[in-house]
Amino acid sequence: MALLVHKYGGSSVATAERIRKVAERLAAAQGQGHQVVAVVSAMGDTTDELIKLARQVAPDPDEREMDVLLSTGETVSSTLLAMALRALGQPAISLSGAQAGIVTDGVHTKAKIKNITPKETHRLLDAGNVVIVAGFQGQTPGGHITTLGRGGSDLTAIALAAALKADLCQIYTDVDGVYTADPRIVPTARKLDEISYDEMLELAGSGAKVMQLRSVEIAKKFRVVFEVRSSLNTNAGTIVKEETRSMEDIVVRGVALDKNQAKVTLVGVPDRPGVAARVFKSLAEAAISVDMIVQNVSHGSSQPLTDLSFTVDKPDLPKARAVIEALQADVGFQEVSTDENIGKLSLVGVGMRTHSGVAAKMFETLAAEGINIGMISTSEIKISVLVEAAKGEQALRAVHGAFLG
Ligand code: ASP
Ligand code: MG
Numbered sequence: 394m395a396l397l398v399h400k401y402g403g404s405s406v407a408t409a410e411r412i413r414k415v416a417e418r419l420a421a422a423q424g425q426g427h428q429v430v431a432v433v434s435a436m437g438d439t440t441d442e443l444i445k446l447a448r449q450v451a452p453d454p455d456e457r458e459m460d461v462l463l464s465t466g467e468t469v470s471s472t473l474l475a476m477a478l479r480a481l482g483q484p485a486i487s488l489s490g491a492q493a494g495i496v497t498d499g500v501h502t503k504a505k506i507k508n509i510t511p512k513e514t515h516r517l518l519d520a521g522n523v524v525i526v527a528g529f530q531g532q533t534p535g536g537h538i539t540t541l542g543r544g545g546s547d548l549t550a551i552a553l554a555a556a557l558k559a560d561l562c563q564i565y566t567d568v569d570g571v572y573t574a575d576p577r578i579v580p581t582a583r584k585l586d587e588i589s590y591d592e593m594l595e596l597a598g599s600g601a602k603v604m605q606l607r608s609v610e611i612a613k614k615f616r617v618v619f620e621v622r623s624s625l626n627t628n629a630g631t632i633v634k635e636e637t638r639s640m641e642d643i644v645v646r647g648v649a650l651d652k653n654q655a656k657v658t659l660v661g662v663p664d665r666p667g668v669a670a671r672v673f674k675s676l677a678e679a680a681i682s683v684d685m686i687v688q689n690v691s692h693g694s695s696q697p698l699t700d701l702s703f704t705v706d707k708p709d710l711p712k713a714r715a716v717i718e719a720l721q722a723d724v725g726f727q728e729v730s731t732d733e734n735i736g737k738l739s740l741v742g743v744g745m746r747t748h749s750g751v752a753a754k755m756f757e758t759l760a761a762e763g764i765n766i767g768m769i770s771t772s773e774i775k776i777s778v779l780v781e782a783a784k785g786e787q788a789l790r791a792v793h794g795a796f797l798g
Pocket of ligand 1: 403434440441466528542543544545546547
């Protein structure tokens with residue numbers, strides 16, 4: 394007998410029909426003698442619709458109320474799923490995040506889980522129930538409802554799997570697993586049998602949004618092995634786990650294209666100590682996260698100047714521009730330019746640690762396609778380049794072809 398945690402995303406419970414299908418899958422797992430916990434997201438686009446509704450009544454809705462509102466989405470799906478299971482003759486019970494013992498800090502709309510007391514869940518499992526936990530929510534020690542940030546049901550599932558010491562955590566979604574590239578753009582992309590946490594984090598951070606980033610970080614921290622698989626079929630998915638020796642034989646695990654970045658360039662920045670600190674501190678204070686950063690070698694000898702470029706998430710661009718413009722008089726750069734027509738192409742693989750020539754091959758591939766590289770950044774297991782947005786998909790296909798066939 395194993396303890397299983399299943400997580401079903403919004404598309405997997407989008408309709409009554411799909412909820413019944415999920416109930417059948419859970420009842421079958423329980424029928425095989427396992428203990429089963431299911432974490433669910435809100436049905437379909439419920440969360441987006443609730444956010445829209447809130448903005449129609451208030452330009453800047455109160456975040457504490459927002460959390461109570463958004464948590465109702467998962468209340469709906471979890472209770473319906475429990476009803477569907479009971480209709481199949483399978484004992485089942487739904488629990489809110491709070492009832493499942495999930496305690497968070499008080500940062501509304503993006504709370505962090507502080508601890509989980511799984512006692513009640515164990516008791517209900519031992520009594521023969523499938524336990525359905527509403528994803529994405531918890532409560533503060535003072536009893537206020539919180540939510541865990543968009544996509545937070547993944548985090549609920551991973552954290553519960555860790556707290557319950559589950560034997561297996563399966564993340565059911567509308568894709569078959571993690572692919573070498575987005576199959577909608579790259580027809581030859583393949584589903585991966587396995588991937589390491591670090592590779593998954595780099596790919597997710599590079600725009601391959603299969604799961605909430607933080608949930609993968611938590612899985613890594615608590616060594617929760619999990620599987621990403623489809624709720625629409627019974628195919629094996631992709632196992633996400635600690636890096637193993639054999640993983641290093643594969644140099645490149647996947648490629649991703651992030652179309653959600655914009656580039657900011659400060660032209661003619663005085664090359665003296667403290668300038669970069671000034672710029673990035675101001676951005677950080679405005680809660681703008683910066684991804685790639687490139688500073689040129691300085692030019693001019695009497696008063697050396699340099700150019701400084703960085704990328705931010707596209708929605709943060711207006712804010713970033715305002716922050717930078719406010720610094721102009723003080724820092725004394727000549728001008729600021731921005732570019733939204735970019736794509737960030739990233740090549741990811743733990744095998745890069747032990748193999749050389751990966752960057753050269755990537756750049757050659759892009760050159761052969763006549764694609765210019767804007768900025769380059771690297772980590773131990775990733776190489777990212779900026780390319781013109783219009784050529785992003787062509788670049789993705791070419792680089793995928795060169796490394797992954
Ligand atoms: N319903 C929430 C959202 O859409 C949480 C989740 O889906 O995981 O962000
Ligand atoms: Mg959702």
